[in-house]
Structure formats: structure tokens, C-alpha cells
Amino acid sequence: MASVSAPASQRRPVTPSARPRARHRGWTPYLLLAPSVAFLAVFFIAPLVQGIELAFTSTSGQYGLATFHSMLNDPGFLSALTDTLIMLAIVLPVQLVLAMAMALLVSSRPKGSGFWLYVYMLPLGVSELTSGIVWYSVFTQQGWLNSILTSLGVIHAPVIWLSYSNSLLIIATIVVAEAWRSTSIIVIILVGGLDAIPREYLEAADVFYASPWRKFWHVTLPLLRPALRTALILRTVLAFEVFATVIALAGGSLSVLATKANNAYTQFQEPHLAAAYGVLIMALSVLATAIFLAGLPVREERLP
Amino acid sequence: MRRAVLRYTGAALLAAWVLFPMYLLTIGAFSVQSAIYHYPRDILPSLSWGTMRFFLDSQGVPTALGRSVIVAAITAAASAALGIPAGYALARYRFRGRDAYRVTIVSTRAFPVVVLSIPLAVFALQWGSYDTVWAVAFMHTALTLPFVVLISSSVLTAVPADLEEAAQVFGCSRPAAFARVTLPLAIPGLAAAGGFALLMSYNEVFAASVLTLERPTLPAFVLNALTSSPEPYKYAAAWLLMVPTFVFIFFIRRYILGVGRAR
Numbered sequence: 001m002a003s004v005s006a007p008a009s010q011r012r013p014v015t016p017s018a019r020p021r022a023r024h025r026g027w028t029p030y031l032l033l034a035p036s037v038a039f040l041a042v043f044f045i046a047p048l049v050q051g052i053e054l055a056f057t058s059t060s061g062q063y064g065l066a067t068f069h070s071m072l073n074d075p076g077f078l079s080a081l082t083d084t085l086i087m088l089a090i091v092l093p094v095q096l097v098l099a100m101a102m103a104l105l106v107s108s109r110p111k112g113s114g115f116w117l118y119v120y121m122l123p124l125g126v127s128e129l130t131s132g133i134v135w136y137s138v139f140t141q142q143g144w145l146n147s148i149l150t151s152l153g154v155i156h157a158p159v160i161w162l163s164y165s166n167s168l169l170i171i172a173t174i175v176v177a178e179a180w181r182s183t184s185i186i187v188i189i190l191v192g193g194l195d196a197i198p199r200e201y202l203e204a205a206d207v208f209y210a211s212p213w214r215k216f217w218h219v220t221l222p223l224l225r226p227a228l229r230t231a232l233i234l235r236t237v238l239a240f241e242v243f244a245t246v247i248a249l250a251g252g253s254l255s256v257l258a259t260k261a262n263n264a265y266t267q268f269q270e271p272h273l274a275a276a277y278g279v280l281i282m283a284l285s286v287l288a289t290a291i292f293l294a295g296l297p298v299r300e301e302r303l304p
Numbered sequence: 305m306r307r308a309v310l311r312y313t314g315a316a317l318l319a320a321w322v323l324f325p326m327y328l329l330t331i332g333a334f335s336v337q338s339a340i341y342h343y344p345r346d347i348l349p350s351l352s353w354g355t356m357r358f359f360l361d362s363q364g365v366p367t368a369l370g371r372s373v374i375v376a377a378i379t380a381a382a383s384a385a386l387g388i389p390a391g392y393a394l395a396r397y398r399f400r401g402r403d404a405y406r407v408t409i410v411s412t413r414a415f416p417v418v419v420l421s422i423p424l425a426v427f428a429l430q431w432g433s434y435d436t437v438w439a440v441a442f443m444h445t446a447l448t449l450p451f452v453v454l455i456s457s458s459v460l461t462a463v464p465a466d467l468e469e470a471a472q473v474f475g476c477s478r479p480a481a482f483a484r485v486t487l488p489l490a491i492p493g494l495a496a497a498g499g500f501a502l503l504m505s506y507n508e509v510f511a512a513s514v515l516t517l518e519r520p521t522l523p524a525f526v527l528n529a530l531t532s533s534p535e536p537y538k539y540a541a542a543w544l545l546m547v548p549t550f551v552f553i554f555f556i557r558r559y560i561l562g563v564g565r566a567r
């Protein structure tokens with residue numbers, strides 16, 4: 001791998017040659033890992049176990065499915081579940097296309113690719129609360145979208161985008177906010193994946209006069225599969241956690257599973273119910289991960 | 305030639321998609337208050353500090369902002385202290401359990417913060433650390449640690465091990481070789497890993513909102529006040545939460561790509 005100071009965009013091809021040296025038999029690596037393992041045991045494993053236990057006990061302390069039962073009977077549970085899934089089903093493909101465009105542009109290295117990469121990565125440091133407020137300012141009745149459309153003469157009266165009665169429209173605004181904020185994490189993973197594709201492969205395609213589209217479809221995309229899979233898994237998991245954006249845009253008129261969990265804890269002081277929502281989100285995340293792992297198999301022997 | 309034009313147009317359009325909403329938020333936070341309530345809104349309004357001053361002088365905002373900075377600093381320090389040694393081990397040694405550790409640390413992100421922060425709040429209540437900066441900071445550390453390990457491992461892999469070995473040949477102990485040779489070369493990248501943790505913590509809402517009550521961080525404070533606050537207040541708050549990204553991403557952008565490269 002190149003030296004540390006070389007800009008990322010100049011490193012190519014990145015080969016996995018920088019493998020660590022011969023197998024080490026001493027204790028040193030384990031001592032180096034120990035602090036992080038100990039920390040995660042206390043602040044990750046313990047809450048995880050406790051969270052599952054909370055979900056599977058009732059408020060009176062008995063083990064069982066009582067909490068899940070009350071979660072299923074929670075008014076608005078079903079709509080929260082379906083709205084979460086609809087949101088996810090729309091936002092994932094949208095983000096994938098956006099991120100692919102950004103990553104391909106950056107890694108084709110036009111002049112100033114460092115600047116484009118900087119801009120595309122900016123949303124990485126934007127909180128989902130900020131993103132919700134930004135798009136609230138756009139979609140609210142007297143907001144930017146209506147202002148611009150009115151000024152251009154497209155509409156004569158403000159359109160109500162964040163309507164209480166139209167949940168699909170609100171979901172659409174959440175999708176826009178999410179596509180705006182959280183595409184950058186996919187861009188990072190895809191740029192990493194594109195950098196790992198050896199140049200010779202694309203040059204070989206050039207020899208046969210392959211069109212850019214065919215090169216993308218038959219060379220880049222198959223080789224990008226591991227990165228795509230990682231990006232999809234990470235994004236799906238993170239999308240299940242979105243909640244401040246939903247509160248900022250929808251107020252109380254639409255819930256997703258994460259807002260339900262947060263309300264159960266902060267408003268109704270029901271940690272068991274909140275944990276049950278958490279366990280449901282976790283189960284869905286694990287399920288989605290399994291689907292991506294099975295649906296996008298990566299055959300190591302076919303990768304460079 | 306035509307292709308180059310097409311490429312620049314595409315790049316510029318995508319950049320506008322990212323930047324234009326940021327511009328709208330900025331003028332929302334810095335326009336005269338009456339301009340916000342005027343319809344249709346003017347895309348080039350007259351600017352003033354009034355909204356931002358009003359927000360910063362509001363009850364609870366300065367302390368919440370200070371708390372956010374403290375939580376972010378603890379998170380960055382803790383995840384660097386825990387994550388950099390782990391990154392070094394992954395970069396320099398091959399040992400039994402290396403891949404298992406890597407897979408485990410990456411897959412911790414498959415467990416939503418929702419399922420972790422609620423029991424942690426229950427724990428914190430029992431230990432008397434509920435509603436403190438420590439509970440939030442340690443939760444944030446658990447969230448940022450995997451990224452810090454991956455970034456620092458990719459940064460340290462890029463420093464040739466030969467340099468460190470050469471120093472050892474000349475009589476340095478292994479830790480001294482690390483401190484005198486590897487560290488100076490890796491410090492920008494390692495600082496970037498810490499900066500990334502800082503940024504993520506400063507922006508985190510869910511855990512902060514569940515783990516605090518009377519003493520929230522800025523995002524949690526803004527979230528609690530969201531329904532009852534006027535629009536200019538929201539915009540000033542969102543702008544203040546957004547602005548560090550411009551500085552931090554500039555310094556850390558090339559190192560974050562390590563997350564995508566890690567295999």
C-alpha cells in the first residue's frame with residue numbers, strides 16, 4: 001500500500017499485499033486487543049443480553065412473551081412496522097443509485113476529485129436530527145419548496161407536503177431526507193471497493209472495445225459485489241434506527257419502529273416495551289443481513 | 305471532450321444536491337426573523353445574527369452545547385485509547401482469532417443502538433450514573449469503536465513495518481520503535497479516527513435522548529424542545545449541529561476511506 005500521506009484517490013491498485021507478517025505466537029496481540037474486548041463486553045454484550053431479557057420479561061418480572069403480546073396490540077404497531085419497511089424499500093435503491101453515481105465520478109478521478117469527494121462526504125457528519133430539520137424547512141407549508149414553486153409560478157397556493165392524512169407523502173419526504181444524509185456512508189464503501197478493482201481488468205475490456213456501459217455491467221459491478229453487500233447491510237441496519245428525522249418531519253403523525261421504542265421509554269416509562277421494540281428491530285436487521293448474504297453470494301476464488 | 309463535460313455536469317449536480325439544502329438551512333439560521341415568516345421566502349434574504357444570538361442565549365442551550373463537547377471529547381479519547389492498540393494488533397500481527405475479532409467488531413454495528421441504549425439506561429439508573437455525561441460517552445464509545453479500529457488498522461497498515469523493524473535493529477524496543485517511528489507517520493490518520501468518533505458522538509441522538517433527562521446533550525435537548533420551538537430556533541439549532549462537519553470532514557476524508565477498504 002502507498003505511504004500514509006498519499007491522497008486516497010491516488011492509491012491504485014490497492015492489493016492486499018500488506019498482510020501482516022508470519023504467524024505470531026506471543027501474547028502481545030491479545031494484550032493489545034484486550035481493552036477493546038473488555039469494554040465491548042461491558043458496554044455491548046451486557047446491554048445486549050439485558051435488553052433481550054427485558055423484552056422477554058413482563059413488567060411484573062415473569063418470563064414469557066407478554067411484552068411482545070402487548071407490543072402487537074399496541075395501537076399503531078402495524079402501521080409503524082409497514083411504514084418502516086416501505087421507507088426502507090424505497091430508500092435503499094434510491095441511495096444505491098445515487099451513491100454509485102457519486103463513487104464512479106470520484107474514482108474516475110476528474111480534476112478536483114478531492115473536492116467532489118469532500119462534498120459528497122459532508123453529510124456523514126450531519127445528524128439525522130439536523131437532516132430532519134433541514135427537510136422540514138423545505139417541505140413545511142410556508143417552506144422553501146412551496147416558496148420556490150410559487151415564485152416560479154408553478155403553483156398558486158402552497159401545497160401541504162407534510163399532511164397528517166397522507167402517510168405516503170410523509171414517507172416520501174423521509175426518504176428524501178435519508179437519501180440526502182446517509183448516502184455518504186455507501187459512497188465511502190463503494191469508493192473503497194472501486195479502488196480495489198485492478199486496472200488491468202478494465203484495460204482488458206478496452207482492448208475488446210467494450211462500451212462504458214458494458215464495462216460497468218460486466219466488469220465493475222461483479223467485482224464490486226463484496227462492497228455492495230457490505231454497504232447494503234450497513235445501510236439497512238442504520239435505516240432501522242432512523243427516528244429523529246421522522247420526529248422532525250412528521251411530528252406525531254407517523255411512527256417508525258425506532259420512534260415507537262423511544263416513545264415507549266422516554267414518554268411512557270416502559271423499558272420492557274421499548275426493549276421489545278429493540279429486539280424486533282434487531283431481529284429484522286439480522287434477517288436483512290442474512291438475506292443480503294444469501295442473495296449476493298461472494299465467491300472469493302473469482303475475485304482478484 | 306463531450307464525456308468530460310457530461311462528467312463535470314453530473315458531479316456538479318450531485319454536489320448541488322448535497323450543498324443546496326445546507327445553504328437553505330444556513331440562510332434560515334441567519335436571516336432576519338421576519339424573513340422566515342414571509343411567504344414566499346426569499347432565497348437571498350438580508351442576513352443577521354439575531355436568530356443565532358437568540359438561540360445561544362436560550363435557557364439550557366450553552367450548557368447542553370458544553371455537555372455535547374465534553375461527551376464527544378470523552379468518546380474520542382476512549383475510543384482512541386481502546387481502538388488504536390487493537391488497530392495496531394490487526395495491522396502488525398497474524399494470530400489465532402484475528403479474523404474472528406475483525407468479524408465480531410464489524411458485526412457489532414448490526415445490533416441497533418435501540419436495543420443497547422435502553423438496557424444501558426436501566427443499568428445506569430441502578431448504578432446512579434443515569435443522566436451523566438459518562439453513560440452517554442461510553443455508549444457512544446461502543447458505537448464508534450468499530451470504526452476507530454478499522455480506520456486505525458488501515459492507517460497503521462500503510463506505515464511499512466520495515467521502518468519499525470529497522471528501528472529495532474538499531475536498538476529500539478518495540479514500544480519505542482512504535483512511538484518514535486510509526487506514530488509520527490501515522491498520527492494524522494490516527495487523529496482522523498478520533499475526529500470521526502468525535503463527530504459521530506456530537507451528532508448522535510437516540511442514545512443521548514434515552515440516557516439523559518435533566519442534563520441532555522445538544523441534540524437531545526433540541527429534540528425535546530422540537531415541538532414547542534419556533535422555526536428560527538430550529539434552524540439555528542440544526543445549523544449549530546451541522547457546522548462541525550465542514551471542518552472535520554475536510555481533515556479526515558481521505559482516512560475514512562479506510563472503512564471501505566478494510567477486508
